[in-house]
Structure formats: C-alpha cells, structure tokens
Amino acid sequence: MEKVRIENIKKIFRLKKNQQVSNNGVLSNELLVLNGVDLKVKTGEFLVIVGPSGSGKSVLLDVIAGLAKPTSGEVYHDDKKVDGPNLKTSYVFQQYALFPWRTALSNIEFGLETRGVPEGERRRTGRELLSLFGLSGFEDRFPYQLSGGMQQRVAIARSLATNPDLLLMDEPFAALDAQTRETLQDQLLKIWDQKRTTVVFVTHGIEEAVFLADRVVVMTARPGKIKQIIEIDLARPRSEDIRSSVQFAANKEKVWSVLKEEVNKAQRESEYVAGFSR
Amino acid sequence: MPEAIVENKKEAPLLSVAQDDWFRGIKNYKIDFKPYSGLWLVFAFLGLWELLPRIGVVDQVYLPTFSETFKTLIELLLSGKLLVDIGASCFRALAGFTLALLVAVPLGFLMGRYGDFERYTDLFIQILRNTSTFALFPIFLLLFGLGETSKIAIIFYAASWHILINTINGVKNVDPIYIKAAKSMGATDRDLFRKIILPATIPAIVSGARLGAKIAFMVVIAAEMIGAKSGLGFFIQSSQYNFLIPQMYAGVLALSILGVTINYVLVWFEKKTTSWKGELDQSIFG
Numbered sequence: 001m002e003k004v005r006i007e008n009i010k011k012i013f014r015l016k017k018n019q020q021v022s023n024n025g026v027l028s029n030e031l032l033v034l035n036g037v038d039l040k041v042k043t044g045e046f047l048v049i050v051g052p053s054g055s056g057k058s059v060l061l062d063v064i065a066g067l068a069k070p071t072s073g074e075v076y077h078d079d080k081k082v083d084g085p086n087l088k089t090s091y092v093f094q095q096y097a098l099f100p101w102r103t104a105l106s107n108i109e110f111g112l113e114t115r116g117v118p119e120g121e122r123r124r125t126g127r128e129l130l131s132l133f134g135l136s137g138f139e140d141r142f143p144y145q146l147s148g149g150m151q152q153r154v155a156i157a158r159s160l161a162t163n164p165d166l167l168l169m170d171e172p173f174a175a176l177d178a179q180t181r182e183t184l185q186d187q188l189l190k191i192w193d194q195k196r197t198t199v200v201f202v203t204h205g206i207e208e209a210v211f212l213a214d215r216v217v218v219m220t221a222r223p224g225k226i227k228q229i230i231e232i233d234l235a236r237p238r239s240e241d242i243r244s245s246v247q248f249a250a251n252k253e254k255v256w257s258v259l260k261e262e263v264n265k266a267q268r269e270s271e272y273v274a275g276f277s278r
Numbered sequence: 279m280p281e282a283i284v285e286n287k288k289e290a291p292l293l294s295v296a297q298d299d300w301f302r303g304i305k306n307y308k309i310d311f312k313p314y315s316g317l318w319l320v321f322a323f324l325g326l327w328e329l330l331p332r333i334g335v336v337d338q339v340y341l342p343t344f345s346e347t348f349k350t351l352i353e354l355l356l357s358g359k360l361l362v363d364i365g366a367s368c369f370r371a372l373a374g375f376t377l378a379l380l381v382a383v384p385l386g387f388l389m390g391r392y393g394d395f396e397r398y399t400d401l402f403i404q405i406l407r408n409t410s411t412f413a414l415f416p417i418f419l420l421l422f423g424l425g426e427t428s429k430i431a432i433i434f435y436a437a438s439w440h441i442l443i444n445t446i447n448g449v450k451n452v453d454p455i456y457i458k459a460a461k462s463m464g465a466t467d468r469d470l471f472r473k474i475i476l477p478a479t480i481p482a483i484v485s486g487a488r489l490g491a492k493i494a495f496m497v498v499i500a501a502e503m504i505g506a507k508s509g510l511g512f513f514i515q516s517s518q519y520n521f522l523i524p525q526m527y528a529g530v531l532a533l534s535i536l537g538v539t540i541n542y543v544l545v546w547f548e549k550k551t552t553s554w555k556g557e558l559d560q561s562i563f564g
Contacts, residue, residue: 085463091459099474101480102554111464114460114469
C-alpha cells in the first residue's frame with residue numbers, strides 16, 4: 001500500500017535575467033534540478049533521502065508537499081493528485097520556522113487554527129504535545145527563550161498537532177549540535193514508533209539516515225534522479241547502542257558506497273565543500 | 279494518549295540557575311535603569327546653571343538661574359496660560375502623526391508587497407523625501423493658510439516618511455520561511471496577512487512610528503515658530519520678541535521635559551511590542 005506515488009518528476013528553475021548556469025559545459029538560463037524522479041513511498045514507512053548538495057532533495061520535498069509545482073510529472077497522495085498544500089501533510093524545516101511572535105503553545109496551535117479547531121480543543125492538544133516532548137511548563141515561552149533543540153521539538157510538535165498521515169522533514173536536525181541531534185533522533189523514533197506516520201526525511205548525514213530509516217533513497221548529483229534504494233536491515237525498536245553495532249556499520253558502508261560517487265561528482269561541479277560527515 | 283517518553287530532566291539543570299531571575303526580569307519589565315547613574319551629570323549641569331548667573335559669570339538678564347526659570351514655569355503652568363499652548367502643540371503633533379500612521383502604514387504594505395507598485399513610485403518618493411521639509415513649509419502656508427491645517431499638514435508630511443520607509447522594509451524583510459511554513463499548514467492568503475505578515479512587520483512599523491513621532495514633535499515646534507498664533511514654539515518665540523526672558527527659558531524647559539517624556543514613553547512602547555524579538559545578551563543558549 002503506497003502513501004505517496006511520485007511519477008517522473010522534473011523540475012526546472014528559470015534563473016533571473018543575468019544569471020546563467022553551466023550544464024555540462026553548456027551555458028543556459030535554466031537550472032534542471034530534478035530529472036525524472038520515480039518513487040513509491042509505503043504507508044507507515046520511515047523513508048530517508050540522502051544525496052549530495054544540489055541534488056534537489058529539498059525541492060522534491062516541496063513538490064510532495066504541494067508547495068512547488070513540478071515542471072512535468074505528477075505526485076499522488078493517497079491516489080489523489082497533489083496540486084497544493086494538503087491538510088494531511090505536515091512539514092518540518094531545518095530552520096525550525098517557529099513564529100517568533102507566538103509562544104511555544106501558540107505555535108503548536110497554528111495548524112489547528114487554520115483548520116478552524118475551537119480554542120479549548122486547540123489548547124488541550126497543544127499542551128498534550130508539549131508534555132509528550134518533555135516541554136511542559138514552557139507553553140508561554142517565546143522561541144528566543146528556547147534552545148535550538150527545544151525549538152526543533154516545538155516545531156516537530158507543531159507538525160504533529162494536525163495528526164498528519166504524511167510527515168515531511170527537511171534536514172531538521174542539521175542546525176543542532178551533535179549531542180542534541182542524536183538525542184532528538186532517538187526521541188523522534190520513539191514517538192514515531194507509537195504513531196507510525198509515513199515519514200519522508202531528508203538528510204546529509206549517513207549515520208542519521210541508517211539509524212532512522214526503513215529504506216534509504218540515494219539521489220544522484222544534479223540533475224537529481226534516484227540512483228538506488230537501499231533496504232536497512234536493522235531491527236526495530238532501535239536503541240541508541242545500535243549505532244556501535246557491526247550491522248550498523250555494514251549498512252552505513254552500503255549507503256556510502258553508492259553515495260560516494262555522486263558526492264564526488266557534485267564536488268567537482270560546485271565550488272564549496274558539502275558538509276559530509278561519518 | 280501515549281505517555282511522555284522524553285526526560286526533560288536533561289534540559290532542566292541547564293536552565294534552572296539562570297532561569298528564575300532572568301525570566302522574572304522579562305516578565306516584570308522595567309524601564310532602563312541607565313537614567314539613574316546619568317542623573318549625576320544632569321544635577322551638575324543644573325548646579326552650574328544655578329551658580330553661574332548668581333556669581334555674575336553670565337549676565338542674569340540673558341540667562342536667569344535655574345531656580346528662577348523653574349519658578350516662572352510653575353507660575354505659568356498654574357495660571358493655565360502655558361497649558362493652552364502645550365495643549366495646542368500636542369494636538370497638532372498628534373493629529374499629524376495619526377494621519378501619517380493611517381496613510382503611511384497601508385501604503386507601506388502595498389509598496390512592500392507589490393514590487394511593481396514600488397518600481398513606479400520609488401523615484402518620485404525619493405525626490406520628495408530628500409527635499410528638506412522646512413523648505414516646503416511656505417508652500418504649505420500658501421496652500422492651507424495660517425490656521426491649524428497647514429501645521430497638521432506639514433507634520434503629517436514629515437512624519438510619514440519614516441513610517442513609510444520602515445513599513446516597506448518590514449514587509450520585505452519578513453523571512454520567506456515563515457510564509458512557507460504557514461502555507462504548509464494550510465494558511466489562506468487572508469491567514470497569511472493577518473497571522474504572519476502583520477505580526478512580523480509590527481516591530482518595523484513601531485520603530486518607524488517612534489521616529490515619526492519624534493519628528494512630528496520637532497516639526498510642530500519649528501512650524502509654530504515660523505507661522506502660528508499659539509503653541510509651545512510660538513510661546514518661546516514670542517517670549518523672545520517681547521524680551522520676557524525668564525518666560526522664554528521656562529518655555530524651553532517645558533519643551534525639554536515634554537520631549538524627554540515622549541521619548542521614554544515611545545521607547546517603553548517599542549520594547550513592549552517587540553519583546554518577542556529578544557535581545558542578544560538575553561540569550562543564554564549562544
């Protein structure tokens with residue numbers, strides 16, 4: 001049973017008047033980011049997408065979310081074509097994107113407000129979620145009064161408030177320090193284990209991908225296509241010490257061996273060094 | 279309902295020490311404490327003002343002592359005479375400023391939101407903006423006469439610029455990630471404006487309004503000195519013409535006190551409405 005069906009998605013960005021980009025030595029005004037992506041996301045699976053910088057991972061997520069229109073190709077969510085933001089889809093951003101003028105509780109309530117949920121129920125759901133993430137007592141704090149890890153937890157809580165059946169996450173832990181990152185990965189899995197929402201998670205970190213995923217999708221360098229999908233054969237629930245197991249390292253090696261070539265391709269093309277770790 | 283799996287004990291120790299007085303400090307917001315240490319210099323200045331005319335370093339006719347000035351001020355206030363003028367100035371400034379808000383804020387939103395609109399209007403606005411306000415005052419007098427209208431008009435004109443520019447910048451600087459996040463949560467265009475763009479722009483609007491208010495007050499006094507029959511500026515000017523020197527200084531003193539009060543009220547208001555931005559030294563999380 002598939003939750004999301006992606007068919008031959010192509011995405012071309014038209015650059016501003018004076019900008020040009022080189023596609024294999026040919027200068028042009030168009031940037032081809034996605035070049036025919038086909039993917040089926042299974043219901044209830046935790047799918048992680050990795051790929052070099054510029055491979056269009058975030059763009060793909062935007063297209064699935066209905067926030068960006070593909071140049072050609074279609075995305076289906078529950079067999080319905082996606083042509084705009086879907087009420088059953090939630091999105092978590094790398095920069096948290098918490099509204100700074102709203103308290104933590106009020107941020108979580110936002111998705112419920114736009115759906116017309118009455119105040120009492122909103123408040124209750126918000127408080128429950130805050131307590132689920134261990135943030136009880138921080139309802140009235142503003143984002144600037146919260147640490148990065150806490151802000152991201154509020155952001156994830158906000159995305160879960162609307163009870164989505166599809167959760168999109170774009171490198172949500174990239175802006176956090178390594179310790180907080182691992183803690184949040186663990187917490188995310190524990191919460192996911194209980195809800196089993198379909199998750200599409202984009203990351204640069206191979207260790208993060210292997211720890212979280214049922215399947216890992218490796219994308220090619222720009223223009224992005226799916227290079228290979230790797231099944232992660234680690235049992236659930238996954239505890240923290242699985243990171244040091246032999247199987248874990250084997251899975252990491254599997255992913256890296258496929259990804260390595262694409263990273264080199266991308267680095268050769270671009271001038272900056274991608275942040276690849278582990 | 280799944281039980282809370284996360285131990286927040288890990289986070290609590292990090293916060294608890296600084297948390298109490300820091301968060302309490304934010305809740306009981308107080309006005310800046312800096313004036314208290316600054317009072318020494320003010321008293322020193324007043325002391326000089328009192329002393330120099332007394333011992334004859336400065337002629338008492340041209341510079342009455344502080345105590346004499348203060349006495350005159352109290353007398354004028356009690357007799358009600360000065361209050362009428364102060365009221366007139368305040369009324370004009372407030373009217374012009376309010377008008378500026380009503381026009382410049384919506385206009386700022388339009389110009390910030392619709393790039394095309396800004397493209398066509400920007401050059402003209404730059405020309406107007408860089409033409410000295412007081413140079414235009416004779417034009418205002420000609421067009422609107424010597425009454426209230428001309429003064430309110432010029433105050434409106436002068437105050438509008440800051441409000442307009444700041445509002446435009448505020449709208450343009452709304453981080454697109456907020457828009458994206460709101461849309462992903464199903465926000466309509468109306469939701470976007472009321473719940474995202476508007477609150478995000480308020481700090482800029484308030485900042486512009488603060489500058490606009492200061493300009494409004496400054497312009498009203500100047501305008502009254504140039505062409506008016508009432509108001510604090512007029513009072514100071516006419517006191518000078520009629521060689522009522524203590525009265526003139528009393529007027530200046532009243533002006534200073536009024537200006538300082540307005541300033542601190544505005545600063546307090548600005549901090550109140552933008553507390554969610556936080557200040558750099560308030561973040562203990564680096």
